[in-house]
Amino acid sequence: MIYAFDTFYYPDYAKTVCIAFEQWDSETESFIYSENTEISSDYESGAFYKRELPCILSLIKKIGLKDGDLIIVDGYVTLDNNGKIGLGGYLYESLDKKCPVIGIAKNKFASEDNMRKTIFRGESKTPLFLTAKGIDADKTKIKIENMHGAYRIPTLLKKLDQLTREKVKLNTIS
Incomplete structure (x- = not known):
């Protein structure tokens, strides 16, 4: 399974969402997971991970990863x-290097960063930037280029x- 995570910060809580899908070219998700958590720290320039990592790890605990699962984060690896x-x-x-992590x-x-890959999709002249650990970035770049969507x-x-x-305050694992 491929799990893509993102977190958005509201004044009084952080909302972390995960979309799970089975294939790189999937058009629809298999599952959506969501959790609202307290904001554990203020934004700190150059240390973004201190704020978002606890949110993602909390949701991962509830999902339960298996061998072969991949994670995508909105950001850099x-x-x-x-x-x-x-x-x-x-x-x-934090996952003891057991699960490949891809940053988009x-x-x-x-x-x-010589490991960073630039991805152009659709007609866009503005790229996405891919970094990864635990997985081949060149092969992953091709997968991202071929994900569903024309944009x-x-x-x-x-x-x-x-x-x-x-801004819907959900707290679900569905």
Whole structure:
């Protein structure tokens, strides 16, 4: 199963949503998981993971990962050529490197990272940026390029973003 996570911050809580799907080219999700949590820390420039990682880990505990599962996060796994990691890298380490983590970012990170892949989808002139740990980034790039949807953001990742921004205070595992 492929699990894509995103979190959106409201004034009094964080809403984390996960869309699960079986194939890279799936048009629809198999499951949607959602959890509202207290915001554990304020935003800290350069340490975004401190705020979002607890939210994702909390929802992962409720889902229960299996061998072969993949995780996608909205953001970066690696940040530069010197080994600095982002949210996805911290998630990979928190999961004892047992589950591959793929980062799909909408904005370019300033530092050079030879592991970062640039993805152009549809007619868009604006790329997505892929980083990963535990999985081959070149092969994953092809999978992301071929995900369902004619636009820059694949259908299911666009839906994930929309679901996190819907101000409906859910607390479900469905």
